Amino acid sequence: xxQRTLAGLLAVPLLLALWVAAAFESLPYxxxxxxLTVNVLxxxxxxxxxxxxxGKPTYTDDGQLRMTxxxxxxxxxxxxxxxxxxxxxxPESAVYPKAAIYPDGGTVEEDKQEGQxxxxxxxxxxxxxxxxxxxxxxxxxxxxxxDKGSPADGTLQTGDVVLAVDxxxxxxxxxxxxxxxxxxxxxxxxxxxxxKGKDLQLSVAPREVDGRAQVGIxxxxxxxxxxxxxxxxxxxxxxxxxxxxxxxxxxYDTLTKGSLTDGRTIAGTGTIDAAGVVGPIGxxxxxxxxxxDAGAELFxxxxxxxxxxxxxxxxxMRLVEAPTTHSALDSIKKWVADPDAKLPTCGDDAA
Numbered sequence: 001x002x003q004r005t006l007a008g009l010l011a012v013p014l015l016l017a018l019w020v021a022a023a024f025e026s027l028p029y030x031x032x033x034x035x036l037t038v039n040v041l042x043x044x045x046x047x048x049x050x051x052x053x054x055g056k057p058t059y060t061d062d063g064q065l066r067m068t069x070x071x072x073x074x075x076x077x078x079x080x081x082x083x084x085x086x087x088x089x090x091p092e093s094a095v096y097p098k099a100a101i102y103p104d105g106g107t108v109e110e111d112k113q114e115g116q117x118x119x120x121x122x123x124x125x126x127x128x129x130x131x132x133x134x135x136x137x138x139x140x141x142x143x144x145x146x147d148k149g150s151p152a153d154g155t156l157q158t159g160d161v162v163l164a165v166d167x168x169x170x171x172x173x174x175x176x177x178x179x180x181x182x183x184x185x186x187x188x189x190x191x192x193x194x195x196k197g198k199d200l201q202l203s204v205a206p207r208e209v210d211g212r213a214q215v216g217i218x219x220x221x222x223x224x225x226x227x228x229x230x231x232x233x234x235x236x237x238x239x240x241x242x243x244x245x246x247x248x249x250x251x252y253d254t255l256t257k258g259s260l261t262d263g264r265t266i267a268g269t270g271t272i273d274a275a276g277v278v279g280p281i282g283x284x285x286x287x288x289x290x291x292x293d294a295g296a297e298l299f300x301x302x303x304x305x306x307x308x309x310x311x312x313x314x315x316x317m318r319l320v321e322a323p324t325t326h327s328a329l330d331s332i333k334k335w336v337a338d339p340d341a342k343l344p345t346c347g348d349d350a351a
Contacts (some may be wrong), residue, residue: 012128015058024116026077026080027079027084028099029074029082029084030098030100030101030102030285031077031083031084031096032072032088032283032286033071033093033096034286034290034293035068035071035283035287036290037066037067037267037290037296038050038066038234038235039065040067040250041061041063041064041253042064044234045235048233049233051233051250051251051254052230053228053229053251053254053255057255059254059255059256059258061254061256061260061331062263063259063262063264065250065266065268066268066291066296067242067243067247068243068246068269068288068290069242070283070287071286072101072283072344074108074111075106075111076101076108080129092285092286094211095122095285101282112239114239116236116239119234119239122240122241122244122272123230123232123249125248126243126244126247126248126307127226127228127230127247127248128274129244129248129274129275129325130228130247130249130252130255131228131251132275132276133325133329134255134256136227137171137224137276138223138225138227139171139172139221139222139274140172140221140223141161141175141176142159142161142162142173142219142222143158143160143193143217144217144219146158147216147217149216150215151204151207152213152217155202155203155204156191156204156217159195159196160191160193161195162192162193162219163194163199165179165183165190165191166189166190166245167190172221173219174275177219180214180215180308181212182213183206184206185206185207185211186206187206188203189195189203189204190202192325202219221273221274222274228255240281241271241272241281242271244272244273244278244279245268245269245270245272245278245300245322245325245328246300248272248276249325249328252319260329260332264298264336265288265295265296265297266297266299266300267290267291267298267299267300268299268301268328269281269300269301270301276324276325276326277323277324278303278322278327278328279304280302280303280304280322281305284301284302284305284309285312288317288319290311291316291317292314292317297317297318298317298332298335300320300331301321301322302320302322303323306346318335318345319346319347320335320343320344330346
């Protein structure tokens with residue numbers, strides 16, 4: 001055996017060892033897999049209703065409204081090449097760069113705390129959205145900021161609660177924006193506002209920007225005192241804001257006579273604001289798989305997630321676009337009455 005042959009034979013196991021070590025080296029990627037689903041109309045692990053409401057009569061529903069989740073590997077997870085390839089090849093999983101999911105400098109505990117804070121905020125917004133749908137006045141439009149040099153600068157102030165625009169009451173940011181957009185540029189608008197407990201009437205002449213009237217303010221929606229006490233008993237291990245839509249539907253159903261679901265299983269996802277507007281979430285494809293496996297027949301999708309949702313293996317489960325709590329309720333009621341009803345379905349140009 002020559003010296004070169006011996007060297008070659010010795011190099012092979014060393015190369016194999018290096019390849020194996022590289023394959024099991026932790027890589028900066030995160031995996032997404034289908035998570036559990038929870039019927040918000042059901043009971044928690046303590047045997048108590050997940051949605052508990054005091055102050056108004058409540059009603060049960062033998063159907064299911066399922067919030068959906070995603071199993072996301074933690075920032076300190078050891079995701080090696082084989083694990084990542086398995087998730088990447090699976091039609092039900094996904095792989096993302098860690099930097100796109102977790103900001104630098106954070107910790108696992110901080111991630112959990114942030115998720116819990118988002119969950120709590122989503123529950124408050126869901127309560128406001130449901131109560132608004134039931135006819136309660138529980139939201140206000142508020143000035144969140146004023147652009148320097150804008151028509152509103154020096155007249156409106158951050159923190160002003162806008163009660164009406166030109167005599168028309170506004171209850172949230174969308175109504176305030178629509179009222180200003182419908183005005184004529186250069187013609188003064190009368191704002192009825194509450195500032196530090198004092199009612200004022202202020203006049204601002206909007207200017208035209210991109211063909212629309214604007215006064216130069218950022219707006220938001222804040223909640224007032226609720227007429228009921230709502231407690232949502234979800235496992236604290238579940239965090240994030242993406243159950244907001246399903247919470248709002250569950251609260252509405254609990255406060256309404258009859259069965260919203262007609263005994264059927266409906267799932268969905270989406271953030272919610274106090275005005276009932278549904279926002280996008282992450283992991284839509286994995287959530288659809290989880291809902292499908294839980295037996296859901298209808299899945300409510302945030303509009304911004306519709307394109308991605310169409311790529312998920314949903315089988316016979318209908319994917320319905322839900323831009324608001326009101327739209328979601330309308331779709332559910334139509335579908336319960338007629339499973340073949342025309343709905344704003346993801347992928348339908350008429351949606």
